[in-house]
Amino acid sequence: METLKKEETKTNKQTPIKISGAEAIIHCLLAEGANLVYGYPGGAIMPIYDELYKFQDKLTHILTRHEQGATHAAQGYARVTGDVGVAMATSGPGATNLVTGLADAQIDSTPMVCITGQVTRHLLGSDAFQETDIIGISTPVTKWNYQITRAEEIPEIMAKAFYIARSGRPGPVLVDITKNAQFEELDFFYEPCKKVRSYNPVPKPNKKAIEAAAELINSAKKPYIVFGQGVILGKAEEQLKSVVEKAGIPAAWTILGLSAMDTDHPLNVGMVGMHGNYGPNLLTNECDVLIAIGMRFDDRVTGDLDTYAKQAKVIHFDIDPAEIDKNVKTDVAVLGNARETLDLLLPLLNENRHEAWHNEFKKKYEIEFDAVIKNDIHPTKEGLTMGEVMEEINIASENKAVIVSDVGQHQMFACRYAKFKQTKSNITSGGLGTMGFALPAAIGAKMGAMDREVVAIIGDGGYQMTIQELGTIFQNKTPVKIVVLNNDHLGMVRQWQELFFDSRYASTVMVNPDFVKIAEGYHIKSTRVKERKDLKAAVEEMMASKDAFFLEVCVEKEDNVFPMIPSGASVSDVRLK
Amino acid sequence: MEKEWFTISVYSENNVGLLNRISGIFLKRHINIESLNVSKSEIEGVSKFTIVVFTTPEWTRKIVGQIEKQIEVIKAFYHTDEETIYQESALFKIASDLLFDERQIQNIIKESNSQIVTVSRDFFVLAKSGRKEEIDEMHDLLEPYGIMQFVRSGRIAVSKTEMPISSILNGYYDYSK
């Protein structure tokens, strides 16, 4: 693909070629290195699909079974590779079906370009067949969007779309193209976008702020790092590790920061947030300097803001100036790409160990282990637990798999117990909490990392939101491993009902179909486990399979996830039961 | 924190969708736009939104941060009333016979520093520029005589301090400040 990319750009550089707008779109995609796109055809985008047909040796289009699936697959691809994911759809219902994926990508800062067809220019605004104002609809959930109505706009806008999607704090971009612009011809000439004058993607690091941060860290007795996805997006994993090791600072992750640092690293103390680890939550209110790196103090992380880290000086490293002081007031703000700012910070830090402070995390871990973890991963009761399934997957994959989780209790178990050695390995819908994310996202992740095992962990509820993507897996022979942790309930909501609504299980009981039979209908190898004695072998069989594999594990129906910070409570009120 | 009047000045590329993006930011936070004006600015090809809100300094700062984040926005500033020179204008359409029959109306015109823009057989139009209170006051004075139509513009404002748009566009601006 690399050579192709160069060829394409070279010929275009020499002389502009006269081609249709639809063909121009393909050349733009190829020039941006996007040789894999997800989508679903329809009337208003047919000229582009016609070109996809002609260019199928250079550009692969994966037909998902729903446009939402196309966006999540593009997101999965983007999250595992760090490149821009691409999804396309027709106008009207095709376009509106992209909205959930756009919103998900927007809140989780995922680089994605969505291309939608639109009715022909002279019909705009006339309530034409399948006309919808997707620009208006998608505005709040895109980093940028644009409607192309003339073919000659295509190269510049597509270049800008990719540049904006991937630069700075990444995000989704939607380009809507009227049908006439796809048919019309233009003199095609492609130049990648390097700059948009009104847009400053990466603030320049300020030396003084970095010095102030170093001074605070050097004088701290109980410094504490919380890192988020900014570390992954900024490719700052090595820098983070060096800072943590040199200054001896315990470091915890947000759900999207997971896998930026080896989960077995001695200074990696676990997860913060509603279902995060006990110590990392509790000790947030005991540290003296809180160093937030590439995270945005989401309410699921902070709980009640009035009682969050009030005793601590706060240093906030972020690429997005709008995040500074948005939720938590900072003492020192360090703007910039984490890779750059941490590189500048490192030489200013004193070597340190903070052993007593680190021991407090260990002590809290022991408390959590006895009260929760032990029973989660080595249960003695009869029913199977989600935690033990994760543990078996860790063992069978040697902590090397990409784990894609859906939303609910199983997501929390996946993120709490999955082990990672490699970055970009935890793919989950963090900010939006989109049920139905995992199955299509796993398809994209697998296609982005063919050399790795990709395991989707899904609940019986979320599975049925995008279950039709089994068809995509079957048609493309995508060897993803699908694990459904079936508790016959919308487990997470049921847990809240149990704890906060006197166990009134309003619409959270699920009568489920035979999932194994459904997988078999798509010719996907599958098995069901109901008893502990069969679990290990089943997980091993799944991991050893060269093809896609579906594993249903019937787990305890009314288990809960702990620790838990009840919604709106303080991190100090983290409950173990 | 106390609520205050703030004038938000947004310098941007001239883009059709941007108004939608900007108003969405206010919508999300349930902050009412008290007045909005869009015009060209001192720099060729650069538009200027002047938005007036009544809210706390903290909310204003956060909103301006979100506005500035939009791709087509070059820079956004916010100022209190003391930090700006600002004006609004209003038009009053009034029946022509009043101009000749009501002596008091002529006094109001004189004292309010307003101009007669046009006079026809049926009506005349008064234009008044000034602060909102001045316009409100004039409205109250004229109201008893009957106002056929009234309209007031959004606020326009310039800041006392510099808004260094050119240096931003030329890449000389230090964002870290």
Ligand SMILES: Cc1ncc(C[n+]2csc(CCOP(=O)(O)OP(=O)(O)O)c2C)c(N)n1
């Ligand atoms: C699209 C969507 N609808 C509703 C919700 C609210 N919600 C969050 S978790 C959950 C239950 C998930 O149930 P299941 O997929 O079976 O997973 P479990 O919690 O049982 O592991 C629901 C309904 C959501 N997050 N996303």
